[in-house]
Amino acid sequence: MFSKRSIIWLGLLAAALSTLVISTQVDGPPRTNEDRVRALSQDFACPTCDGQSVAESNAVVAQEIRRDIRRQVDEGQTDAEITDALVSAYDESIDLRPxxxxxxxxxxxxxxxxxxxxxxxxxxxxxxxxxxxVQTASDDDVELVESLRRERAGDGSS
Amino acid sequence: MHVLIGYAAVSLGFAGSLLGIATIIMSLVRKQPGLMRSVRVHVGLITLASIVAVVVMESALLQHDFSVKYVAEHGRIGTPVMFTVATLWGALEGSILLWALILVGYLAIVAWRFRDRSEDPMVAWALLTMLVVTAFFFALMLGPANPFISVANPPANGPGLNPLLQNNVFMAFHPPMLYLGYVGFTVPFAFAIGALVTGRVGEGWLIETRRWTVFAWGFLTFGIVLGAWWSYETLGWGGYWAWDPVENASFLPWLTGTAFIHSVMVQERRGMLRVWNLSLVCATFALTILGTFLTRSGVIASVHAFSESGIGPLLLGFFAVIVAVTVGLIGWRGDALRSVGKIDSPVSREGAFLANNVVFAAFAFVVLLGTVWPLIVEAINGDRIAVGNPFFDRMTMPIGFVLLFLMAMAPVLPWRKASGEVLSDRLMWPAAAGVAAMIISLLLGGAGWAPVLTFGLAGVAGGAAVRQLFIATKRQGWRGFVGRTNGGMIVHLGVILIAVAFAGSNAYLRQAEFSFDQVGDTKEFAGHTFTYIGDEELVSPDGRIDDQVLIEVDGSLERPALTLFPFAGRTLGTPSTRGSLIDDVQLSVIPTNEEDAGAVIRVTVQPLVRWLWIGGALMAIGTALALVPGKRRRPTAPTSALPVSDDPVDSSPDVVPV
The missing domain is CATH 1.20.5 (Single alpha-helices involved in coiled-coils or other helix-helix interfaces)
Incomplete structure (x- = not known):
């Protein structure tokens, strides 16, 4: 026997789960090569600019690396292959993924x-x-608190 | 002249801080509280000194007095006035000067606010702490970060600010906002030290400093969002947050500060978590100093970092002192800090706050670890490595989900203990809102579990926040929007919008590069049409040259450009952004070597980005509303209340004891 409430909750849960499952199956917008280039270029540090990734920087080297990634993406290489190529071409410190x-x-x-x-x-x-x-106050405790309260009240100061 | 007056002002500020420190120590040691009155004079002196120093620097900048080294290195005749004013915080020495000004501002307000209680040892210790920090910053300006050094042979003109900092108006606002936040955390820290030293580690100091913390936190939030906006508008790569060390340095105190703002409620309500709260306040302040060290000493390379200088060791030393003092004090007061209460159930408001704190602390730890890891690895085995986006994104995503989940649950949880029935009752509508958000996002073309789950959790969290606001406004009218809880819920709504914007803009970003060869070329991408209209060159009065490319986006003209700064010998992209609540279209000109006509344009289409700034604004509004006193007033002890007069006219100010 389910109450009305638990039926609503089960319904909500089922709806949430099925939405999640569907969301993994739905195809997003088609990924262009540039989408991949951008995603990849965020994973590499621009060697000459302090702390910026290749994606952010407009330095000459960063543009070169972007072009390099672009070429390799167009050639159909995998992310791992591109990473290996860049690390061997530059240095390990270019790879932002430890x-x-x-x-x-x-x-x-x-x-x-x-x-x-x-x-x-x-x-x-x-x-x-x-x-x-659960601690219960003994009679002594209650008396102690009461006496302190009286004292405080008689004291006149807050 | 500027150098002379400026240096004199800085010296005066330093001397005033030392005098104030000596006076407070004397008053505390000799038990002569009366001495505290003269500290007001010292604070007044320091305030005057810091204002004079800043005015002198601004005057030197505006008059292009190149005999001042700072102006010679960072100023330039021809820079627009706004950026000339902003040059104060465009480089190391000036930014320390701004820091000192804001710090002294807080000091003066605290001294004035507590003027009637200056004889209270806790206030004395708090002022002492603030004065020590002030003295430290003035010492930096007397030593390695001296903004007032004279140049023997002044140049005819200077190089000007880094062009990147001159390319957007946000530069004028982002650093001062950020500093108001950073520096503001000095106040709760000072009172925490005061509470620890005097042993009054109860809830009193919290109530004094709660507002200050929220105030500082609000500005820090606002400053961070402005920084993200600047990054988005200027760099034109479709991003707004890059986990750059300086961004991380501003994010770290934000994380611990956010944790504190939540856990402080547990202490006020239940008298628990005293050690934890004190540690959070001290950690937040220490992290602002550590962040300044990391980013201003040259140990970590960052676009934000200023040139290397000698202030590194001093900042590191100061950081070490802060940590040692607070750890020592908390250890010393350990017994008094032990709390008596206990939390009845993990499924309760306080249970959620505790979980929130563990997660925020873990978040801060991950960000700190990622920021300093290259340093640690290099120290261990000499390898030079980098840590960036891939690490932070992967590590912080689950943390973000947990935080969203907690944000959905906590507002509906009652204090002490929640029964299943209460929970099911209160959570039903928010949960329905969450499921609706998921289904709607799917219908609108959402894909992938992570963004859809984000939208769902955001829906529940939004429902929970709206529920609280609904109940409060029904009960109290417009007052249902003010006060800590209700203002806090509006802040939550802002955070939720930001979470939605993050998910949408990251997951559904589309980017493409197009080369337009002839006028009239039209491309289609991600539901938008782009038509190449032509080129135009624009020379600004300050000397910069904009090579604009005219592109019609869905029928309206946009002008992305490559901007040449001849005086700096640099060319920067000036992207154009055109947006709606649904998506932003950003165009950046890609420099090409070919001289022939046409242009290469990078198009970035990013859904929901605009909600990031709306969420940021909502967070700022919510913080301001949270600072408006709510219905609950601080109770006045009956014995210290004023006698009630029958005739209201008679109770004129002369009866009020001062």
Whole structure:
């Protein structure tokens, strides 16, 4: 037996899930080669301009690299092939995506560990709070609070 | 002349800060609270000094006094007045001067606001803290970041500002807004130190500083959004946020500040999270200094970074002192900070705030890690690597989803404990709004689970915020829009619009390059028509030359250009942006080597971008509304209330004790 309310909730949930499933199947607008060039050029640092990616920069090198990416995209190369080509042509410091191995690769692992640790800590805190028995004030406690209150009220200061 | 007066003003400011510090210490050590009155004089002196210093610098800039090194290096005859004024924050020394002015402004307002309580040790310690920070910034200007150095042989003209900074009016507003935010976090930090030192670590200091924090946070938000807008309009690559180290440096205190604004409510309500809140306030302030160090010392390369200077070690040292002092104080006060309360259930308002804080802290950690990782790796094994977009995008996307989810849930959750029934009751309409948003986005051509999920969560969060505002306005009329909770919900609506704009503009961005060979050439792309009309050259009075390409977009003329700055020897793109609430069309001219007629244009069509700026404006409005006092007033203890007079005329100001 479902209440009216739970039927509405089930309906909403089903609608949300099916929309999500459909959304993965729908084709977006066709991706032009330029769309790919732009996406890729955001992944590479412009070697001569401080801290800008190839996509943002209008420096000569950045334009050259964009043209380079453009040519390789037109040739039908994969993203990985283009990355390898650019890294070997320039330097590893051009690749804005940190490698996944070695010391460099720790950057992908550390945040996940920290987040897991953070939520585990949160969960354990909640568990501790839940397990703390509800404390009831003893008569002595009540008397103590009352006497302090009287004292405070008689004191005249807030 | 300018150098002399300017340097004298900076020296006066430094001396005034030292005198103020000495006086407060004396008053605290000798237990002579009366001494605190004279601190007002010192603050007045410092205020005068910083105003004079800024006025002198502006006067030197406007009069093109090239005997001042700063003007000789960054000024130029012919620069439009607005950018000449803005040159103050266009380079390192001037930006420190602006920082000092704003800091002193906050100092003066705090000193004035608390003038009746200057004998209160907590206020004394807070003022002392602010004066130490002020003294530090004046010391920077006396030493390595001296804006008033004279040039022996003044040049006839200077090179002018970096053209990139002269190409858009936002340059005039974005840094001051950002600094009002950054520097504003000094106030809550000062009171946190005051609370820790005096041991009054209860809720009093929070109530004093809550508004200041929200005020600073509002300006920081506004400054960041303006920066994104500047980036979008000027760079013409279809982006607005690049995870540049300087952007990250402004984002870090925003993240911890946002966490604080939420968790402070748990402390006010339940008396919990004292250590956490103090740590957040101190971390926020420390991060503003760390950010300044990272971006002003030359350790990290960034387009925003000014030239290398000697202020790096000083800023790093100051950062270390701040961290050491706050960690030490919090450790020392550990016992007093232990809170008594407990949270009954994770499914409650305070439970959601706690989760929010863990996520915001993780967010800040990820951004900080990505920003400094190249430094760490280079220190460990000497490898030079870069961390950019791919890392930040992948890592922050799940965090964004969790935050959106929490933003959808928290406003409908009651304090203490939520029953399933209450939850189902309150969440029903927001959830329906979310599902509707998903279906509508799909019908309008949305694709991909990530943006559609974003729209859905945004719908629920929007529903939850609107529900709160609806209930509040029904109960209180227009007052249902003001006060912390309701203003906060309007801020939420702004954030939701920004989330929707992010999702839409990133997922559905379309870009293409077209070469137009002849006048009249027409191209079609992403539902828009582009017709090449011709070229035009435009020489501005300040000397820049715009090579405009005339393109008709859907029938209306746009003029993207390549702008040559002959005085700087640089050519920059000046994109044109034409937009609606549905999508923006941005045109950038791609420089070509060929001399023949025609033009190569990069077209970027980005849906929903405009909602980013609307969301930013809504966040600013919401923050302002949150600062309007709500219905709840600070209760006055009955014993300290004024005696009520029968005749209202009689209770004229002379009865009011000062």
């Amino acid at each position: 490698r996944s191995g070695g010391v460099v690769g720790l950057i992908w692992i550390v945040p996940v560990v920290v987040m897991v640790f953070g939520f585990a800590a949160l969960a354990s805190v909640f568990r501790r709070w839940r397990d703390t028995a």
